[in-house]
Amino acid sequence: MTDLVSRLAAIVGAANLLSAEHDVAPFVTDYRGRYHGRPLAVALPASTAEVAALVRLCAAENIAIVPQGGNTSTCGAATPDGSGRQLVIALRRLNRLRAVDVPGRAITVEAGMTLAAVQQAAADAGCLFPLSLASEGSCQIGGNLATNAGGLAVLRYGTMRELALGLEVVLPDGTVLDALSSLRKDTSGLDVKQLFIGAEGQLGLITAATLKLYPQPSARATAMLAVGSAEQAIATLTALQDAFGDRLTTFEMMSEACQRLLDKYQPGKVPFFSPWALLVELSDSGAPATLQAAFENWLAHAANLLDGVLAHSEAERTRLWQLREDMSETQKRDGASIKHDIGVPSSAIPAFLAECDAALQAAFPGVRIIAFGHAGDGNLHYNISYTRPGNAALFDDEDAVNAIVYEHVYRHRGTLAAEHGVGQLKGHWLARYKDPAALALMRSVKRAIDPQGIMNPGKWL
Ligand SMILES: Cc1cc2nc3c(=O)[nH]c(=O)nc-3n(C[C@H](O)[C@H](O)[C@H](O)COP(=O)(O)OP(=O)(O)OC[C@H]3O[C@@H](n4cnc5c(N)ncnc54)[C@H](O)[C@@H]3O)c2cc1C
Incomplete structure (x- = not known):
């Protein structure tokens, strides 16, 4: 050795x-x-x-x-x-900006660039790279691609799969695959780069990527709204999409339990939007005042809203976003929880929440459910903890909790991993719930590309 x-x-x-x-x-x-x-x-x-x-x-x-x-x-x-x-x-030393093509709306970067650095490079060229996650200061483009990361603007711009135009990948035998294209259309066979997106490093090592750029929006309108139920939240999503089309960029949902948790660590500083808070952001390339007025007008006539605040300055916008962004850190401070980053069709969110909450309460009376996330694309954090001090023995029940949650997720044709990937944590659950034909296909691909099994073994493939 x-x-x-x-x-x-x-x-x-x-x-x-x-x-x-x-x-x-x-x-x-x-x-x-x-x-x-x-x-x-x-x-x-x-x-x-x-x-x-x-x-x-x-x-x-x-x-x-x-x-x-x-x-x-x-x-x-x-x-x-x-x-x-x-x-x-x-990959952190493999972090150079290789090229920016403004008319072609493409940027080529090495895999070890942080997401924040790629956003900045795009902004320096007068463009937008729209992927946005709370971990953007640390996570890297290679990791974003390998996990098919999403985040706060998936509704408008899609996940990394939609944002990737081309990849450079080192295959498990050391061959360099040059699929670093910036083409939007290519009908010359299979799109091999797709194999490596979401593969969690089990098929090859991504070394560089060409990614889509967009025009910087010139206008943003942001509001925090209160609605009375998950059904009303989804009705509001539909109404906003009907009114604003793809200008609806962010649609996040936070339960009352989330807001109580934030309040515990920032007493008196958290405005309550109960029982469900919605963080909504529109973006556009027109005049800011026009978008703000259109949103204001929509809000004045919207059904279902119990309350709401429309940001009138960048400081107010930041304050509203802060509530949502503080959630992960606040939960970490509050102790362990059994975490899920599930996805269901957004139309199924109300039924999923009602049924799964009830099943968990029946099995674990008094359980605390922290549900929040990217409701616009159906990806929810659905985190479970007990109120007893220190969460004693919480993880003894992890399998039983997961079984209930995933049973309900798959009943609604959802997924057990819509954000963080599968890794070591969820492999055995994937084997239970993923379509067997899909799993068999994935395993054949793995055997074909990595016959020695040297790429990231011990994970889910
Ligand atoms: C506070 C917080 C908020 C988050 N919010 C979101 C969110 O909104 N949306 C979301 O999707 N995720 C979110 N995440 C999860 C995480 O940030 C993403 O999964 C991110 O894409 C991981 O990137 P990374 O560089 O840290 O990858 P790592 O954690 O280092 O690796 C993740 C996987 O990718 C593989 N990998 C890494 N680099 C490469 C490479 N160059 N080639 C091949 N394989 C590679 C690794 O082997 C591993 O399997 C969040 C995480 C935190 C802590």
Whole structure:
């Protein structure tokens, strides 16, 4: 192994091959601290050629590879196992902007650029890269692609799958796949880049991507609204889409329990929009006053609304967004919970919530359900905890809680992973709920592309 470590170091330079325990520590535990590993080493390559050389050496020595971006996925997808025989390849030094094509509305970046850096590079060119997540300062484009990340503007712009035009990928034998196209139309066979989007690093290592750019919106109108039920929330979504079409950019939903939790840590500072708060944002390329007036007019005549605040300044807009963005951190402060990032068709959200809440309350009386998220695209955080101090024994019930939640999700033709991926956390559940033909197809693809099984083993494929 010492010889192998030296040969790996010769590829990236000794300073960029970490093997001491304190050096590898930031790379071996997942974001939530649930999974811990012990890698052979952590390599920090700075070019596609270095990544390819690392992968060729690993393939020759039958060493498994764990690709890692910002390590913000919350299901152990980027965490090595405890064998001491897996190489973590962390992409943060592979972080250059390769090209911006404003008329072609495309940007080409290396996989280790953070999402925030890509947004900034787009803004510097007078454009918008619309993917937006609370983890954008840390997560990287490679990780965003590998998890098919979504976020706060999926309703208008789609997930990474819709935003990716081309990819450069190092395959498990070290071959570099150059599918770095910026074409919008290409009918010359299968779109092979799609294989690597959402694959959580199990088919290859993404080294660069060409992504779609959009014009910067010149106008935004933002409101926090209160509605009386989940049914009314979805009726409001439909009404907003009818009125504003794709100018509806964000439609987030937060239950009263979420607002009480925020209030616990910011007493007296959280305005309540009960029982359901909706964060709605429109964006457009016209004059700001025109959009604001149109929204104001719509709000004045809208059915179902109990209350609402329309932001009149950037400071007010930030304050409304802050309530939504504080949710993840506030939950973390409040202790452990059994987390789900499920997705159901948005029209099924009311029925899912009513049925699943009732089933959980029957099985675990007094359970606290924190439901919030990207209701416009059906992706909800649905997090379960007990009110007893310290959440004692909470995780003993994790399988029973998950079984209830996923049963209801799949009854509504939903998914158990609409945001954070599958990773180590949900593989056995995927095997239970995913269509067997789809799973068999995925496994054949894995065998065809990675016959040695060296790409991110121990995860769901
Ligand atoms: C506060 C918070 C808010 C979040 N909000 C959202 C949200 O709104 N929407 C959403 O979709 N997600 C969200 N996430 C989850 C997470 O940020 C995303 O999954 C993100 O896309 C992961 O990127 P990363 O660079 O951190 O990837 P990592 O966590 O490092 O890796 C994730 C997976 O991708 C693989 N991978 C990483 N880089 C590469 C590469 N270059 N090539 C191949 N495989 C690779 C890893 O092996 C792993 O399987 C949130 C997370 C946090 C902590």
